[in-house]
Amino acid sequence: xxxxxxxxxxxxxxxxxxxxxxxxxxxxxxxxxxxxxxxxxxxxxxxxxxxxxxxxxxxxxxxxxxxxxxxxxxxxxxxxxxxxxxxxxxxxxxxxxxxxxxxxxxxxxxxxxxxxxxxxxxxxxxxxxxxxxxxxxxxxxxxxxxxxxxxxxxxxxxxxxxxxxxxxxxxxxxxx
Numbered sequence: 419x420x421x422x423x424x425x426x427x428x429x430x431x432x433x434x435x436x437x438x439x440x441x442x443x444x445x446x447x448x449x450x451x452x453x454x455x456x457x458x459x460x461x462x463x464x465x466x467x468x469x470x471x472x473x474x475x476x477x478x479x480x481x482x483x484x485x486x487x488x489x490x491x492x493x494x495x496x497x498x499x500x501x502x503x504x505x506x507x508x509x510x511x512x513x514x515x516x517x518x519x520x521x522x523x524x525x526x527x528x529x530x531x532x533x534x535x536x537x538x539x540x541x542x543x544x545x546x547x548x549x550x551x552x553x554x555x556x557x558x559x560x561x562x563x564x565x566x567x568x569x570x571x572x573x574x575x576x577x578x579x580x581x582x583x584x585x586x587x588x589x590x591x592x593x594x
Contacts, residue, residue, distance in 0.1 A: 425548025470497020
């Protein structure tokens with residue numbers, strides 16, 4: 419049983435293709451590919467922490483069907499675009515705005531938003547977040563687990579920890 423993290427899937431959100439320049443021809447293809455990719459990565463007995471902005475725009479029945487069609491035990495950390503249809507969907511094991519958990523002996527603070535500081539930062543606890551769609555400058559002990567930053571798939575802690583290799587220099591702000 420593995421533990422995965424993701425964020426900012428924005429299922430059914432017509433703005434997402436334009437705002438984040440996601441490489442899909444239309445919203446139907448976007449949603450279908452994110453669902454297929456999730457289910458290729460996540461087994462039915464795995465755990466997924468979705469750090470917010472699950473869906474915005476589709477009818478309630480569609481939100482519920484998307485969630486039901488995704489593998490794993492699913493936990494939601496609420497994002498700014500998670501409305502009543504997402505929050506009321508059957509299938510969430512838990513719903514919260516913040517969580518502190520441990521995976522593989524590593525402390526993690528989970529929130530939709532990136533923090534400047536957090537509980538346990540001095541003891542090696544990591545902050546996993548979404549919301550920024552891969553646009554924030556990297557910071558020590560802080561990782562964006564959103565689909566835009568992680569290849570459109572849920573990722574495990576090992577993948578998160580190596581996710582910056584080769585990208586840190588490219589995303590760093592130019593020196594003056």
